[in-house]
Amino acid sequence: MKRIRALIVDDSAVMRKIVERSLRQAGLDLSEVREAGNGAEGLAAIGENSVDLILCDINMPVMDGIEFLRQLQSNQKARGVPVVMITTEGSESHVVQALSVGARGYIRKPFTPEQVKEHVIPLLEEKK
Amino acid sequence: MNSPHKALQHEGTPENWMPMLELACREVFEIMLGCGLELATQPGDPPKEFTAMVGLAGQLCGVITIRCSAASAALIASKMLGVDPAQAGDQMWDALGEVCNMIAGNFKNKVTGMSEGCMLSVPTVITGEDYSFHSLADGGLLELPFNFENAPLVVALEVHS
Numbered sequence: 001m002k003r004i005r006a007l008i009v010d011d012s013a014v015m016r017k018i019v020e021r022s023l024r025q026a027g028l029d030l031s032e033v034r035e036a037g038n039g040a041e042g043l044a045a046i047g048e049n050s051v052d053l054i055l056c057d058i059n060m061p062v063m064d065g066i067e068f069l070r071q072l073q074s075n076q077k078a079r080g081v082p083v084v085m086i087t088t089e090g091s092e093s094h095v096v097q098a099l100s101v102g103a104r105g106y107i108r109k110p111f112t113p114e115q116v117k118e119h120v121i122p123l124l125e126e127k128k
Numbered sequence: 129m130n131s132p133h134k135a136l137q138h139e140g141t142p143e144n145w146m147p148m149l150e151l152a153c154r155e156v157f158e159i160m161l162g163c164g165l166e167l168a169t170q171p172g173d174p175p176k177e178f179t180a181m182v183g184l185a186g187q188l189c190g191v192i193t194i195r196c197s198a199a200s201a202a203l204i205a206s207k208m209l210g211v212d213p214a215q216a217g218d219q220m221w222d223a224l225g226e227v228c229n230m231i232a233g234n235f236k237n238k239v240t241g242m243s244e245g246c247m248l249s250v251p252t253v254i255t256g257e258d259y260s261f262h263s264l265a266d267g268g269l270l271e272l273p274f275n276f277e278n279a280p281l282v283v284a285l286e287v288h289s
Contacts, residue, residue, distance in 0.1 A: 013222055018160070091237075092244065111159065
């Protein structure tokens with residue numbers, strides 16, 4: 001598998017580190033990890049050089065994960081980039097809402113590295 | 129068809145929620161920290177050096193709190209991050225707030241109907257022992273005294289009627 005550039009969007013720095021560790025434990029060769037504390041920072045972090053994978057929380061200040069997904073849809077640089085939500089919000093309506101605005105996967109906290117692997121690897125294989 | 133509200137009425141007493149709250153706590157510690165929690169047989173009040181809280185609003189109103197010592201908060205951060213407790217100092221607030229957030233989310237996802245009908249606040253963490261905690265919750269208190277790595281740690285759910 002090629003080297004992966006990942007963007008992790010979560011208002012908790014601890015959680016961003018745990019997600020990064022889970023990606024490495026899943027066997028991903030991360031060439032770059034960008035971090036953002038909310039959706040607005042996440043959009044800015046994509047910048048001119050896009051990423052290969054985005055993992056995003058839902059409940060965040062300034063811009064939540066759902067609005068981030070909405071704005072991502074009109075971002076040419078993020079076209080085709082798979083987004084997996086990692087969140088404490090486990091309701092069916094949140095899952096449906098996230099999937100309807102472009103999320104490709106949904107992981108509920110607390111989560112294991114195996115769950116991250118199960119959701120992320122097929123998306124990256126599909127993108128190859 | 130049962131509405132979520134009716135389902136809540138069936139399960140909707142704090143006594144029925146105790147096992148679900150305990151399971152929610154155990155799962156978060158086992159999955160995210162890699163260690164178990166034991167219910168304290170001789171509950172001791174932990175130093176209120178760190179108190180994390182997450183508010184609940186909607187079909188269930190109230191607050192979930194975790195109280196523990198600074199040493200326990202550092203240990204929680206170190207286990208989450210896989211670093212030495214001495215290196216986890218700056219991450220204690222964030223780690224304890226996230227643990228409280230995950231317990232609240234995990235708990236509400238276990239109670240039928242509450243997942244859809246209850247929202248969580250962002251976590252708040254208070255440090256220092258010289259304070260009084262006044263919640264407007266008046267519908268009951270569930271308190272789970274745990275032993276976390278041989279130190280007392282209390283998780284509480286205060287419910288607004």
